[in-house]
Amino acid sequence: MPSIEGKIRYAVVGAGWISQGAFMPGVGQTTNSLMTAIVTGDPEKRHALGVKYGLTAYSYEEYDKMLASGEVDAVYVATPNDRHREFAEPALQAGIHVLLEKPMAASLEDAEAIEAAAKASGAKLMIAYRLHCEPGTIAMIEAVRNGEIGTPRYFTSTFSQMVKMNNHRAKGGYWVGPVPDMGAYPINAVRNLFQAEPVEVMALASKTDRGLGADDTVSVIMRFTEGRQASFTLSYSATDIDRFHLVGTDGLIEAMPAFGFGEGTAISYRVTKGSETEEHRAPVVDQFGGETDYFSDCILNDRDPEPNGEEGVLDMRILVAIEKAIETGMPQKLEPISRQRRIGPDQERKLELAAVPDFVNADTPAG
Numbered sequence: 001m002p003s004i005e006g007k008i009r010y011a012v013v014g015a016g017w018i019s020q021g022a023f024m025p026g027v028g029q030t031t032n033s034l035m036t037a038i039v040t041g042d043p044e045k046r047h048a049l050g051v052k053y054g055l056t057a058y059s060y061e062e063y064d065k066m067l068a069s070g071e072v073d074a075v076y077v078a079t080p081n082d083r084h085r086e087f088a089e090p091a092l093q094a095g096i097h098v099l100l101e102k103p104m105a106a107s108l109e110d111a112e113a114i115e116a117a118a119k120a121s122g123a124k125l126m127i128a129y130r131l132h133c134e135p136g137t138i139a140m141i142e143a144v145r146n147g148e149i150g151t152p153r154y155f156t157s158t159f160s161q162m163v164k165m166n167n168h169r170a171k172g173g174y175w176v177g178p179v180p181d182m183g184a185y186p187i188n189a190v191r192n193l194f195q196a197e198p199v200e201v202m203a204l205a206s207k208t209d210r211g212l213g214a215d216d217t218v219s220v221i222m223r224f225t226e227g228r229q230a231s232f233t234l235s236y237s238a239t240d241i242d243r244f245h246l247v248g249t250d251g252l253i254e255a256m257p258a259f260g261f262g263e264g265t266a267i268s269y270r271v272t273k274g275s276e277t278e279e280h281r282a283p284v285v286d287q288f289g290g291e292t293d294y295f296s297d298c299i300l301n302d303r304d305p306e307p308n309g310e311e312g313v314l315d316m317r318i319l320v321a322i323e324k325a326i327e328t329g330m331p332q333k334l335e336p337i338s339r340q341r342r343i344g345p346d347q348e349r350k351l352e353l354a355a356v357p358d359f360v361n362a363d364t365p366a367g
């Protein structure tokens, strides 16, 4: 049941960079969502964020108590990837809706368990693919669907950042490394641009002497049906860049920035056909407010969100295949599969970007 103001009441689970710097300020930009609780392992955050946003604060040990409190309709889960199932599954089982950060989990088994819990309970599950509500991304997908570059043939992308050694991303293995963390973006983008699922993946990974737990740099090639390919390189040990090219039979799309968010970041793209290039610049929007507004709208109107559990699991099976391709050095076949739902213009949200507040015991992963 929503609050008496007709708004969906969220609990934030895990108060790190993305919760404090993007989700929490973003909620304030929506008209249909508010926060009522915070769940964190840090007593200082419980006090400071509880006071700042007027939230009831809980420890992780009190999670079930929070779910049963009657104070929340939905949780936003932004813990490290290997702690997603631990909070998503019991919430869904308790009938609480879940907005779950990407990647969905740190194993296919966990992702499928989360999806099964959503199906069994009827509570809604959305994977927090913020770009599914972002105007520039939606415009590009529409342009490709409308045949602006002819038949898409290949996609190539570079996405990197210099991850700090004190960030949780530097301390674990593959599942906190660049492939699940950053690869989720080109994988998800090309699946939606091609409107298809890959049938084979290959990967090559390299390590530097920086001492990261995962490989620093990974290059991936994915084969699709109908003669299509996608390749991308990801790195935790190189300067910031996020871009892609999508090349078709009649033209090409270049997007840069392609996956980012925040101050001054408008997803921008150019369509080139022959000697003509057309520039498209989307507005800077609050992508986190936008995805939250969309999810709350789905809850209030009893609609299944488009980036649902199936969308998350389709990315997860690719992330698992890449892990195996790195381990074995061999190409990995994927079972042919199709998805009926894809990003649509009704998902677009254009909320004004909120200011980033001061952090309490949190930091950006890079820069």
Ligand SMILES: NC(=O)c1ccc[n+]([C@@H]2O[C@H](COP(=O)([O-])OP(=O)(O)OC[C@H]3O[C@@H](n4cnc5c(N)ncnc54)[C@H](OP(=O)(O)O)[C@@H]3O)[C@@H](O)[C@H]2O)c1
Residues within 6 Å of the ligand: 014, 015, 016, 017, 018, 019, 039, 040, 041, 042, 045, 078, 079, 080, 081, 083, 101, 102, 103, 128, 130, 167, 168, 169, 181, 362, 363, 365
């Ligand atoms: N959609 C996006 O654009 C986007 C961007 C960045 C990250 N993400 C996703 O959001 C999630 C969190 O990323 P982040 O960048 O916010 O990470 P982060 O800054 O390291 O924060 C993660 C938070 O999780 C909590 N936590 C619980 N168990 C932990 C453990 N064992 N180790 C470390 N932290 C633990 C901590 O919060 P407490 O101190 O409050 O307990 C920590 O501050 C990841 O799944 C990531 O993929 C999404």
